[in-house]
Amino acid sequence: MSQSDHGPRERIVPPGDDRERLHCPDCGFIAYENPRVVVGAVPRYGDKILLCRRAIPPSYGYWTIPAGYLELHETTAAGALRESWEEATARLELGPILAVFSITHINQVQVLYRARLLDPAVEAGPESLSVALFDWADIPWDDLAFPTVRWALEAERQAPASGPLQPVGNPTPD
Amino acid sequence: MSQSDHGPRERIVPPGDDRERLHCPDCGFIAYENPRVVVGAVPRYGDKILLCRRAIPPSYGYWTIPAGYLELHETTAAGALRESWEEATARLELGPILAVFSITHINQVQVLYRARLLDPAVEAGPESLSVALFDWADIPWDDLAFPTVRWALEAERQAPASGPLQPVGNPTPD
DSSP states (O other): OOTTTSSSOEEEOOTTOSSOEEEOTTTOOEEOOOOEEEEEEEEEETTEEEEEEESSSSSTTOEEOSEEEOOTTOOHHHHHHHHHHHHHOOOEEEEEEEEEEEEGGGTEEEEEEEEEESOSOOOOOTTEEEEEEEEGGGOOGGGBSSHHHHHHHHHHHHSOSSSOOOOBOOSSOO | OOTTTSSSOEEEOOTTOSSOEEEOTTTOOEEOOOOEEEEEEEEEETTEEEEEEESSSSSTTOEEOSEEEOOTTOOHHHHHHHHHHHHHOOOEEEEEEEEEEEEGGGTEEEEEEEEEESOSOOOOOTTEEEEEEEEGGGOOGGGBSSHHHHHHHHHHHHSOSSSOOOOBOOSSOO
């Protein structure tokens, strides 16, 4: 079914609003669209970083940190832990927020945590081809799935070992 | 029009998904629901804090910091600046992120910035009854619109004058 023929597909400005929203002329539903939250973590085990090789599009076959869409009734921290478990059976202890990125062209806000991997016995979940722990020197910089993965890894590499951590934002306008 | 009679209103687990989503039996549209991002700021002018008295529900007549839903194609910082302008004609210079709150029962993630108010000539926008600059001693603690307003104000009061700022999270489970 094409969404151009069915469901919310006409742009109207609802009464009392100041911008266009998607409206379904068949049933009257208004679909308020807002950016979605992606939550994730940069899991560290000693000097190694956990990465997952994606088994789903986009960027199939490329490496990412565990991350995904925040679900309803979930805190950002709980979502980061859930995604890490789903993608790599990784049990984490979360640290402070490492990065908050706004990716406006795909309407995402990413909230990414520092994290300590509690057990190195990780395994690929259904959305991963494989998972692995990388030394900094071995990180596949040319095969990362998204620019934000690089940004998060660079933030982790530069983060102080202790003291308050101020999250980084986008390094360049997205 | 009641949304119980029209639009996405039946819960199904779509193929390949692992949880129920809202589906419209009339047109087939699936409305993926995720938490929404609220962006805002705690604007400071010297030792005074800008608050807005709400002209809209919920919490009509109570005081809040400038904040509102992040719109499509907007960074969290741009959204915080827009809301401050809309609610109080306040021009701000944003500082670091002061707080990231997850309010799971209303499906919000709030990203709130420290901010310096550049010009004290603020005015109530259409969603505010009035706006005012408060000394800490005069903040209407008993008439704040939401718990997160109190949390953000307390974070601002305790934030160091300089150095890296680690955002606070929810002070208690929400």
